[in-house]
Amino acid sequence: MLSREELERYDRQIMLYGFGEEGQEKLKKARVFIAGAGGLGSPVSIYLAIAGVGNIRIIDHDTVELSNLNRQILHWQENIRERKTDSAVEKLRKLNPDIKVEGIAETITEKNIPRLVVNADIIIDAMDNLETRYILNRAAIDKNIPFVHGAVNGFEGRAMTVIPGKSACLNCVYHGVTVPREKIPVIGVTPAVIGCIQATEAIKYITGMGNLLTNRLINYDALSMTFTEFTVKRDPDCEHCGKIKNR
Amino acid sequence: MSIELQLSSVFARYAGNQTTLTVKGNTVGECLDDLFSQYPDLKKIFLDKNGNLLRAFDIYINGTSAYPKEMTKPVKDGDKLHIIPVIYGG
Numbered sequence: 001m002l003s004r005e006e007l008e009r010y011d012r013q014i015m016l017y018g019f020g021e022e023g024q025e026k027l028k029k030a031r032v033f034i035a036g037a038g039g040l041g042s043p044v045s046i047y048l049a050i051a052g053v054g055n056i057r058i059i060d061h062d063t064v065e066l067s068n069l070n071r072q073i074l075h076w077q078e079n080i081r082e083r084k085t086d087s088a089v090e091k092l093r094k095l096n097p098d099i100k101v102e103g104i105a106e107t108i109t110e111k112n113i114p115r116l117v118v119n120a121d122i123i124i125d126a127m128d129n130l131e132t133r134y135i136l137n138r139a140a141i142d143k144n145i146p147f148v149h150g151a152v153n154g155f156e157g158r159a160m161t162v163i164p165g166k167s168a169c170l171n172c173v174y175h176g177v178t179v180p181r182e183k184i185p186v187i188g189v190t191p192a193v194i195g196c197i198q199a200t201e202a203i204k205y206i207t208g209m210g211n212l213l214t215n216r217l218i219n220y221d222a223l224s225m226t227f228t229e230f231t232v233k234r235d236p237d238c239e240h241c242g243k244i245k246n247r
Numbered sequence: 248m249s250i251e252l253q254l255s256s257v258f259a260r261y262a263g264n265q266t267t268l269t270v271k272g273n274t275v276g277e278c279l280d281d282l283f284s285q286y287p288d289l290k291k292i293f294l295d296k297n298g299n300l301l302r303a304f305d306i307y308i309n310g311t312s313a314y315p316k317e318m319t320k321p322v323k324d325g326d327k328l329h330i331i332p333v334i335y336g337g
Contacts, residue, residue, distance in 0.1 A: 040337045128337035153334040154257055175314065177302045177333055184336040191337070219331060223256035224266055228329065231311045 002028070006098065010052050023207040024052060030206045031055040033117050033145075035108060035136055036126030037084040038062070039071040039186060040150050043195030044124050044202075046074065049092040049099055051203055056092060059104040059116060060084040071188035108132050113139040122202050125149045125170075126195065130178050134240070137162065137170040141241045146205055148213075150198040154185045155222035157194035160213055160232070161201045165247030167214035168232040171240040193220055250278050252328045261288040270328075275306055276318035278328060293330065303333045 002021055007014065010024050030053050034045050037060035045058055062084050064075040072084075079087040085103030092101045106112060108127075113135055117123055123140050125147060127133050133149065140147035140162060147162040149170050162169045197218070204210045217230040236242050252268045259266050263286070270285070272278035279300075283290040295301055299318075306313040306320075307329040313320045322328065 036337050038337050126337050128335065130333070130335045133335065150337070151334045152336045153332070156255060156257060156334060158334055173305075173312075174333055175302075179303045179333055179335070181335075186336055221256050221266075223259075228253075229310065230307050230329070230331075233312070 001025075006052070009098075013051065018209055019207060023209070026207050027052045027203070028054040031057070031119055031121045032124060032202060032206075033120035033122070034058040034124045034126055035132070036060055036128065037072075037074060037088040037103075038068065038126065038128060039152065039188065039191035040126035040195045040198065041088070041124075042072050042074040043192050044126055044150075044199045045088060045092055046095060047196060047199035048202060049096045049101070051199070052096065053099060053202070053206070055100045055102075057102045057104065057116075057120070058085060058088050058092075059106060059108060060088070061105055061107040071186060071191055073188070073192075108135055110135055110138075114143070117143060117145060120145055122205055123147045124198055124202060125151075126198070129181050130174070133170060134176070138240050140164055141169055141244060144247070148198045148201045148205075150191075150194045152186055152190045152194055155187065155190055157190050157220040157222075158217060159194050159197045159201070159220075160217045161205070163212065163214055163247075164241065165244045167212075168234045169238060169241040172235040172238045173217055173232050175235070176239060190220075190222055193222070248273055248322060248324045248326075250322050250324075250326050250328055252278060252282060252330070255331055257332070258289065258292065258330075261292065262286045273321060274318065275308070275313055275320045275322060275328065278322060279318070305331050305333065307331065 064079045075087045083105045085105045089101050089103040141164040144164050150159045217232050219228045252270045254266045270278040270281040306317045
């Protein structure tokens with residue numbers, strides 16, 4: 001049941017055809033796990049918080065640095081040297097005091113991931129490296145939790161949604177490829193676009209609206225201002241999801 | 248066969264500031280050979296020392312992945328190739 005204040009706060013989205021109070025209540029009950037409170041995690045968490053997602057768990061092991069501030073809009077000058085999760089929780093609670101926000105300052109590993117994603121309705125991949133992205137992807141498949149991937153480099157970004165057992169997973173696309181981790185160039189507007197796509201996918205999944213970005217990898221090239229859609233398919237030999245029967 | 252090849256904007260500086268190129272070939276490998284003959288700097292970026300496509304790149308033919316054995320995949324007149332790098336930043 002939505003309160004009078006919630007009905008007013010979310011009035012403009014409750015108006016959406018097919019959304020209504022029912023959609024808002026679904027968001028209120030939802031539990032979203034956001035891996036990363038950086039360039040992607042910032043817009044994802046901000047937009048999910050203000051949309052009224054009732055339970056947000058955000059994880060990041062880093063502290064805020066001056067060089068983060070060109071893109072990581074959750075963090076401000078005054079937060080330098082603070083834990084990113086502390087900075088994130090503070091901002092998200094101020095943006096929407098009605099929701100529950102939990103910050104976890106840990107490094108995601110194969111060992112702790114089952115505990116971290118417990119009870120999550122959806123996992124958002126806002127990480128900065130492939131190794132952890134694969135850990136998240138595998139956990140999503142093992143636990144049958146939908147997974148929204150996003151990644152950026154420079155003026156380019158990419159996004160895809162995985163419904164375990166139904167659509168291609170991240171490993172079907174990248175086949176376990178890893179590349180040396182380097183400091184990459186990026187401008188804030190790129191993760192802003194991709195993070196908003198990821199948040200949109202989460203809202204669509206939770207409310208049951210529209211068509212998800214499944215079996216499709218979308219590539220955003222800001223310099224040519226083009227979105228290109230690539231068809232991706234489940235790989236029967238995929239080490240992550242190949243043995244999972246169609247659900 | 249005349250094939251349209253689309254590069255990521257990141258690599259435009261190695262291809263005369265272009266992202267949409269025309270190459271010729273009957274397979275992906277032949278198209279890339281033609282690409283490298285036009286823009287030799289791209290060869291060092293996309294291939295390893297043995298001439299194999301680096302695993303950090305994926306090739307799509309008309310929007311569908313050419314994986315595995317990308318280089319031997321046939322192409323026909325009017326096909327569109329994309330070479331996209333694996334990206335991981337967040």
